[in-house]
Amino acid sequence: MNKYEKPGEFYDGLRLHQNENTGGCSPAVLAALAGLTAEQLAYYPPYNAATEAVGRYLDVAPARLSLVNGLDEGIMALAVGYLRPRGDGVIPEAIIPEPAFEIFAFDTEIVGGRPVRIAPNADFSLPLDRILAAITPSTRVVFLTNPNNPTGVSMPLSAIRQVAAALPAGAVVFVDEAYAEFSGRTFLPELSSHPNVIVGRTFSKAFGLAGIRIGAIAGDPETLEPLRLAIPVYSVNIAAVVAVQAAIADTAYVRGYLQQVEASKTLLYGACDRLSVGYTPSDANFVLVSVGDRVPAVLAAAQRHGIYLRDRSKEPGCAGAIRVSAGVVEHTRRCIAALEEAL
16 A cells, blocks of 8 residues: 655745645635634534535535535545445445546555556546446445546546446445536536435635635435544534635635636646647646656756646656646746746
């Protein structure tokens, strides 16, 4: 089992390597946090108001929703709830189309499950036929990410329906929608007719709350129950409870940031075309750029400019690729200058 390695803690420059909101959170969030009282910090946090606010935002009933301390906690709870061996001699399997968030395989293995990795298509479209062929009576989870990280490619919602219909009883599809705000696509409206699908959402990306750790899982209450049993009772702290409500309420701020992301992606596409390097059109807040054997040189040039990019060249199907976060346009222009120097 490989150990999950966090990216280095680089805070002395422009962080375009972790798909964070490069503009920061809404000022309304800072004001809400500044208003916290000594009593609020002294008491265990209440969740009803925040759950209802998130439910209104996602258009999901609170009974079908649980807050989590970052979506990572929701994924670990999924592994604990569905992928631990039950003592019947069967090793639960998790199907993981690659490239994928490393946590999927790591959490599967740490609880005793078996990752079943599915090789990517050359164009990064979902390898639906190979996923369906990999389903067995031992399958307990199929991990899907829409849009994908690190490619930014979306899958049709019909593919999620097909996978859900093919699963054995007791198995679930987990759809990681961490970047759904950028793509505008979500499976959430279909959860009521697909009780074996769980959707994970985060407020780290579009809302700029990565440092405070707040996410949500949504699905049929009975399907969510094994996850809820694995989540500590008070895992989401009062700062996150307050921050997420303020962030959701400031719709103008998020809308403005989404516009910056789209403008930044357009600038990155244009720069790649001028520099004759390949890229994958993205539905997320990043672009996968193909620089071939120049990955070390590009990363070094970016660091000389005080910019951190992510090496994705060792992931399946991603040879020679780096991932560039797309956020504030001014930051993207600085990144393009570094790319022009290296390429």
